Amino acid sequence: MVALEAVDAGYGEARVLFELSLEVAAGEVVTLMGRNGMGKTTTIRTLFGLIRPTAGRLWLRGRDRTGVAAHVVAREGLGLVPEGRQIFPRLTVEENLVATASTRRGANWTLAAVHRLFPRLAERRRNLGDELSGGEQQMLAIGRALMTNPDLLVLDEATEGLAPVLRDEIWAALATLKAEGLAILVVDKHLEASMRLSDRHIVMEKGRIAWAGRSSDLAADRSLATRFLEL
Numbered sequence: 689m690v691a692l693e694a695v696d697a698g699y700g701e702a703r704v705l706f707e708l709s710l711e712v713a714a715g716e717v718v719t720l721m722g723r724n725g726m727g728k729t730t731t732i733r734t735l736f737g738l739i740r741p742t743a744g745r746l747w748l749r750g751r752d753r754t755g756v757a758a759h760v761v762a763r764e765g766l767g768l769v770p771e772g773r774q775i776f777p778r779l780t781v782e783e784n785l786v787a788t789a790s791t792r793r794g795a796n797w798t799l800a801a802v803h804r805l806f807p808r809l810a811e812r813r814r815n816l817g818d819e820l821s822g823g824e825q826q827m828l829a830i831g832r833a834l835m836t837n838p839d840l841l842v843l844d845e846a847t848e849g850l851a852p853v854l855r856d857e858i859w860a861a862l863a864t865l866k867a868e869g870l871a872i873l874v875v876d877k878h879l880e881a882s883m884r885l886s887d888r889h890i891v892m893e894k895g896r897i898a899w900a901g902r903s904s905d906l907a908a909d910r911s912l913a914t915r916f917l918e919l
């Protein structure tokens with residue numbers, strides 16, 4: 689449903705992505721991995737139209753969407769959980785969720801549905817964003833992205849800096865979303881958890897794809913992790 693095809697992209701003169709191609713099909717869960725600074729966030733920004741590629745194509749639902757504005761991409765059914773969460777600190781939990789609500793195509797995601805996925809957000813609904821713990825903020829960031837009713841949810845380091853019990857809660861929520869048929873692209877360093885969740889894994893090195901394969905391939909060759917991921 690989304691694809692980058694031979695994309696070059698970067699910031700000003702600095703080229704970060706080199707002929708990068710990747711694809712996420714409907715209902716598929718894919719992990720994007722790699723050491724710091726290898727271009728994962730830049731890849732996500734390019735997918736969302738936040739960076740315009742200098743070469744190559746962005747495909748959404750089979751249509752060439754290269755160079756379209758970010759708000760147009762968002763309306764095509766891509767929901768972003770950005771690095772650092774970026775929730776609204778002075779809005780309540782409920783206001784944060786309603787702020788991004790979309791009525792596109794049936795609008796499965798309502799406040800009640802987000803509360804079912806993360807009961808903690810129902811308890812905290814009247815708290816301000818900056819009164820939440822890190823884990824609760826992350827749940828809110830995911831809930832907010834779901835309120836746009838995406839077909840593909842993209843998470844950039846969503847479990848970073850969270851206590852293990854909260855990380856597990858986030859992974860469990862993602863497993864529920866996968867079972868409901870949502871496509872997910874997840875940037876994450878936690879290999880074991882992402883191997884359990886994801887269908888496929890893509891490893892980036894210096895703006896290029898260094899390795900791609902299934903969880904069973906990763907499990908079979910542990911040297912891949914040390915080679916590409918510093919684990």
Ligand SMILES: Nc1ncnc2c1ncn2[C@@H]1O[C@H](COP(=O)(O)OP(=O)(O)OP(=O)(O)O)[C@@H](O)[C@H]1O
Pocket residue numbers: 699702704722723724725726727728729730731
């Ligand atoms: N806004 C920016 N302006 C200029 N260069 C940038 C900008 N953002 C990132 N870069 C550079 O682009 C390269 C790739 O960064 P990117 O954030 O995509 O990597 P990453 O794999 O997501 O790493 P991390 O895990 O540290 O977020 C790095 O060399 C980084 O310094």
